[in-house]
Amino acid sequence: MPNIPIVETILNVNDQLAEQNRRIFDQAGVLALNVMASPGGGKTSTIGRIIDALRDEARIGVMDGDIVAIDLEGFAAQGIPVSLINTGGNCHLDANMVHSALPSMDLSALDLLIIENVGNLICPAAFKLGSHINVVIASVPEGADKPYKYPAMFRGADVLLLNKMDLAEYMEFDVAYFRHGVEVLNPGLTFFPISCRTGEGLGDLAAWLRLRLAEKAQARG
Amino acid sequence: MHELGVTQSLLEIATRHAEQAGATRITRLSLVVGELTSIVDDSVQFYWDLIAAGTLAEGAMLEFRRVPATLRCANCAHEFPLSHDRYVCPRCESSRITVAGGEEFYLESIDVDLPAPV
Ligand SMILES: Nc1nc2c(ncn2[C@@H]2O[C@H](COP(=O)(O)OP(=O)(O)OP(=O)(O)O)[C@@H](O)[C@H]2O)c(=O)[nH]1
Numbered sequence: 001m002p003n004i005p006i007v008e009t010i011l012n013v014n015d016q017l018a019e020q021n022r023r024i025f026d027q028a029g030v031l032a033l034n035v036m037a038s039p040g041g042g043k044t045s046t047i048g049r050i051i052d053a054l055r056d057e058a059r060i061g062v063m064d065g066d067i068v069a070i071d072l073e074g075f076a077a078q079g080i081p082v083s084l085i086n087t088g089g090n091c092h093l094d095a096n097m098v099h100s101a102l103p104s105m106d107l108s109a110l111d112l113l114i115i116e117n118v119g120n121l122i123c124p125a126a127f128k129l130g131s132h133i134n135v136v137i138a139s140v141p142e143g144a145d146k147p148y149k150y151p152a153m154f155r156g157a158d159v160l161l162l163n164k165m166d167l168a169e170y171m172e173f174d175v176a177y178f179r180h181g182v183e184v185l186n187p188g189l190t191f192f193p194i195s196c197r198t199g200e201g202l203g204d205l206a207a208w209l210r211l212r213l214a215e216k217a218q219a220r221g
Numbered sequence: 222m223h224e225l226g227v228t229q230s231l232l233e234i235a236t237r238h239a240e241q242a243g244a245t246r247i248t249r250l251s252l253v254v255g256e257l258t259s260i261v262d263d264s265v266q267f268y269w270d271l272i273a274a275g276t277l278a279e280g281a282m283l284e285f286r287r288v289p290a291t292l293r294c295a296n297c298a299h300e301f302p303l304s305h306d307r308y309v310c311p312r313c314e315s316s317r318i319t320v321a322g323g324e325e326f327y328l329e330s331i332d333v334d335l336p337a338p339v
């Protein structure tokens with residue numbers, strides 16, 4: 001039986017949709033973040049802290065892939081444009097869900113769009129959304145072995161936050177073991193240990209995001 | 222759920238190459254799947270049966286070759302399988318390690334029927 005050699009990489013149609021989202025963000029001059037973490041890792045808390053730090057300098061909007069809008073109501077009450085992405089109980093966001101939610105958000109009125117992904121360290125890693133920066137949040141109570149158990153998530157990160165540092169002294173979190181796993185998977189990855197409770201490290205994170213926003217503004221001309 | 226999108230791409234690649242070769246039928250697809258891709262064979266198979274129906278590839282067999290995730294030591298060049306608790310070279314104990322394999326996901330070849338020569 002004739003055999004035809006091919007060797008062609010199989011793409012995900014999701015990746016093509018993600019590129020389309022990226023173009024939409026770029027045209028609107030918006031910097032988009034995809035925030036990923038385990039359930040309860042601190043996605044919403046971190047987003048709240050970023051808003052507090054940057055809201056006087058940047059126009060910020062939040063999209064949340066969740067089943068209920070509780071996390072968003074607090075932001076909406078502060079006058080932040082928000083949009084609930086209907087995940088239908090899914091374990092991750094994909095580019096199509098984000099695309100469908102875009103009409104509910106006036107991108108031309110934003111500098112920074114923060115997308116809170118579904119709490120999960122496995123599935124979101126496989127689905128690009130079109131965001132410019134993948135923000136992965138690990139947290140101290142989850143343990144230092146997460147890079148070893150969920151390599152794809154850490155490999156795809158553009159910036160890594162280690163949240164709940166206020167608990168480190170109680171948890172005997174082995175930071176060196178954690179960082180070594182990350183370094184193997186994603187050499188040179190930007191890393192901020194933070195605490196949404198005490199505010200530790202959040203100034204450094206905000207400064208880093210400020211630079212990314214300035215780059216975006218420059219690209220916009 | 223995750224595998225629907227890749228299954229569509231798979232069908233597109235296979236039928237494009239089969240048509241170029243003038244094949245009348247695709248009977249087998251050989252896929253290479255790295256461990257780090259989180260692709261589940263059974264799910265691809267499930268969507269494949271739905272999607273390939275009524276195409277050149279209807280009824281074709283999917284053959285998965287799994288590539289384990291491997292690490293390479295930057296110190297002694299030793300390659301070894303990724304373990305999920307320790308990233309250290311088993312030969313020289315160096316911790317200067319990089320990912321060497323496990324992210325591949327491609328269609329390696331297809332088996333086809335060609336029209337009988339006239
Ligand atoms: N001690 C401590 N608790 C924190 C910190 N950050 C967040 N928390 C708490 O952790 C819990 C979960 O935080 P969220 O910000 O809701 O986490 P999330 O990732 O958005 O959670 P889901 O959306 O439900 O997946 C809340 O009770 C927070 O108050 C921190 O730095 N230190």
Ligand SMILES: [Mg+2]
Pocket residue numbers: 043044045071116
């Ligand atoms: Mg949340």
Ligand SMILES: [Zn+2]
Pocket residue numbers: 294295296297298299310311312313314315
């Ligand atoms: Zn070695």
